[in-house]
Structure formats: C-alpha cells, structure tokens
Amino acid sequence: MAPGETNQSTVLFRVFADDYSREILLAADEHPRTAKDLSEICDASLATIYRRISTLQEHDLIKVHSTIGSGGEHKQRFETTLEAFHVSITEGNFELSVEKRDELADNFRALWENFRDST
Numbered sequence: 001m002a003p004g005e006t007n008q009s010t011v012l013f014r015v016f017a018d019d020y021s022r023e024i025l026l027a028a029d030e031h032p033r034t035a036k037d038l039s040e041i042c043d044a045s046l047a048t049i050y051r052r053i054s055t056l057q058e059h060d061l062i063k064v065h066s067t068i069g070s071g072g073e074h075k076q077r078f079e080t081t082l083e084a085f086h087v088s089i090t091e092g093n094f095e096l097s098v099e100k101r102d103e104l105a106d107n108f109r110a111l112w113e114n115f116r117d118s119t
Helices: 008-017 019-030 035-042 046-058 101-118
Strands: 062-068 074-080 082-090 093-100
Touching (some): 008 019, 008 093, 019 062, 019 074, 035 046, 035 074, 046 062
Antiparallel strands (some): 062 074
C-alpha cells in the first residue's frame, strides 16, 4: 500500500472503533429508528448522529427507510444492514470482512436456485 493510502479493513476498523457508530448500529439493529431516537439512545447531538449515519451509509452499514406520517411529514428511520463482521490475522495483517443482510438473502436464493436446478 502506498503512503497515505488506507485499505478498506483499516477504514472499517476506524468506523467500528467509534463509540457513537457502534451505539447507532446496535440500536438500529433492534428495529429502524429515527435520528431523534438515536440521539436520545446515544446521548449525542443530532449533528453527531447525522455525521455518524453519513459515515455508516458510505460503507453501506446502515440504510434509510423514508415514510410519510399521518400529518404529511416525512420521517426517516435508519436500520443496520450489518449481519456480522469477522476479524482475522493473515500474513501479519488484520483483515476485516463484513456480512450484510442483503448478501445473506442473495446467497440463500442462489443456493436454493442451484439446489432446485440440480434436482
């Protein structure tokens, strides 16, 4: 890796090292939550929550569900896409791999289609 260059595992380690990001992921894993809910749960300002959500969205670790309330107001609820992450040490380097919920569904569908086609 060239000087100043950062690999994906290093970037993800930094994301997971952030207390607020971890708290957001854990809270949004229970069920979709609004930024206000996350702010209260994490004891953080809305600005902090939105910055962390932006970072989590950049790495496809959280997704947004937009809804319209009974009064016509728009609401956004955030939900994690993270199913699991794994850390390994290979050839003197840390490697981080992430499993996302959508990937698991796609893998299951492919497995089922292969099974169905082979019978």
